[in-house]
Amino acid sequence: MALQIINAGPPAEEIIEGIRKCILDAIPGAEIEISSGGPGHFEIRVTSPAFAGKSRVGQQQLVYGAIAHLMAGNNPVVHAVDRLECLTE
Amino acid sequence: MAPAEATRQQITKLIENDEIVLFMKGTRGAPQCGFSATVVQILDTYVSEYATIDVLANPDIRDGIKAFSSWPTIPQLYVKGEFVGGCDIIKELAVSNELAETLGVTPAPVVTPKIQITDTAANILRALQAQHGGPDRSLHLSVDARYQSGLSMAPNQALDMAVESNGVTLMIDRLSAGRADGITLDATETPQGPSFKVDNPNAPQPKPMSVQQLKQALDAEESFELFDVRPPEELATASIPAASQMNEQEAERLESLPKNTKVVFLCHHGLRSQAAAAHYMALGFSDVYSVEGGIDVWSQEVDPSVPRY
Numbered sequence: 001m002a003l004q005i006i007n008a009g010p011p012a013e014e015i016i017e018g019i020r021k022c023i024l025d026a027i028p029g030a031e032i033e034i035s036s037g038g039p040g041h042f043e044i045r046v047t048s049p050a051f052a053g054k055s056r057v058g059q060q061q062l063v064y065g066a067i068a069h070l071m072a073g074n075n076p077v078v079h080a081v082d083r084l085e086c087l088t089e
Numbered sequence: 090m091a092p093a094e095a096t097r098q099q100i101t102k103l104i105e106n107d108e109i110v111l112f113m114k115g116t117r118g119a120p121q122c123g124f125s126a127t128v129v130q131i132l133d134t135y136v137s138e139y140a141t142i143d144v145l146a147n148p149d150i151r152d153g154i155k156a157f158s159s160w161p162t163i164p165q166l167y168v169k170g171e172f173v174g175g176c177d178i179i180k181e182l183a184v185s186n187e188l189a190e191t192l193g194v195t196p197a198p199v200v201t202p203k204i205q206i207t208d209t210a211a212n213i214l215r216a217l218q219a220q221h222g223g224p225d226r227s228l229h230l231s232v233d234a235r236y237q238s239g240l241s242m243a244p245n246q247a248l249d250m251a252v253e254s255n256g257v258t259l260m261i262d263r264l265s266a267g268r269a270d271g272i273t274l275d276a277t278e279t280p281q282g283p284s285f286k287v288d289n290p291n292a293p294q295p296k297p298m299s300v301q302q303l304k305q306a307l308d309a310e311e312s313f314e315l316f317d318v319r320p321p322e323e324l325a326t327a328s329i330p331a332a333s334q335m336n337e338q339e340a341e342r343l344e345s346l347p348k349n350t351k352v353v354f355l356c357h358h359g360l361r362s363q364a365a366a367a368h369y370m371a372l373g374f375s376d377v378y379s380v381e382g383g384i385d386v387w388s389q390e391v392d393p394s395v396p397r398y
Binding site for chain 1: 152155156158159160161162172173174178
């Protein structure tokens with residue numbers, strides 16, 4: 001079995017930029033704040049009128065859908081989103 | 090990444106087949122992750138029948154359901170073919186009393202629980218409230234699905250219920266309320282600070298097993314785990330060969346077993362086994378017994394060759 005090297009993934013800033021780009025592709029014009037709470041853990045706040053009229057789950061699905069590929073597989077770059085806030089303004 | 094068409098069709102079928110479908114890690118009787126266990130505990134308080142899909146046994150569905158729902162985590166709850174959410178959302182719906190409607194069942198009336206706070210506990214709690222409380226912060230009492238109680242100073246939530254006893258007001262969330270009725274809260278002062286003790290009559294008790302029932306179960310070679318919780322010195326004096334001595338390795342092995350495993354505890358007179366049984370019930374085991382009268386009654390009524398001491 002291959003040894004797993006802790007923190008061998010890309011630096012947090014790079015992952016954050018990746019997350020930002022993916023969310024922007026899905027929700028153009030969104031205002032996005034992302035912080036890292038430890039390796040692989042992130043807190044995300046997205047503000048966009050696109051959330052208006054959607055349930056909280058529906059809002060979060062918009063964001064999760066955009067970054068799903070970053071969270072898939074056995075050793076994903078985004079291990080967990082500890083907090084996801086979706087605001088309309 | 091879209092899930093393979095076959096997986097997508099399989100999932101569509103699963104969520105159409107049953108009204109309530111939970112995609113989880115493990116099974117309803119033996120959840121393999123804390124979040125899945127929490128959701129099972131919550132659902133169990135509302136509905137007796139629902140379908141569960143163990144994603145650990147279905148790797149295609151495990152990946153497929155995440156893409157299908159645009160939701161990155163397991164567990165996931167579907168009701169009438171609609172995605173409801175994961176663990177956090179289900180907890181919130183339960184606390185805000187919306188879950189019954191979501192599940193399509195009649196909401197149980199929420200009754201404000203009655204609790205009793207002893208004088209000593211009341212004095213300590215009043216001091217804590219005065220020192221750390223505020224207009225938006227109060228003492229909260231919680232009782233989880235395993236009847237473990239917690240006392241904390243926390244911000245007030247919209248749907249908390251205020252319960253008063255002995256001049257002290259405690260806030261209780263709606264999920265805890267049904268499990269808190271009849272609680273007695275006592276405390277003692279220790280050099281390390283106050284120590285609280287909660288007596289909850291709603292907590293499930295381990296089942297008693299007579300020595301005759303134990304004999305029958307052993308003779309019938311029923312499948313169950315039998316643990317003797319006495320220390321080695323006592324076991325050297327008197328023991329039942331079929332019982333494993335409880336030690337660190339055995340405790341670890343027991344904790345890794347499915348939570349619906351039948352577990353029987355034995356000691357000298359039945360007190361320590363009762364405590365051990367209560368401990369494992371608190372850890373989530375559901376089919377737990379304590380042998381009444383312990384090995385002492387066993388040697389009097391079942392096997393006189395086992396010495397009494």
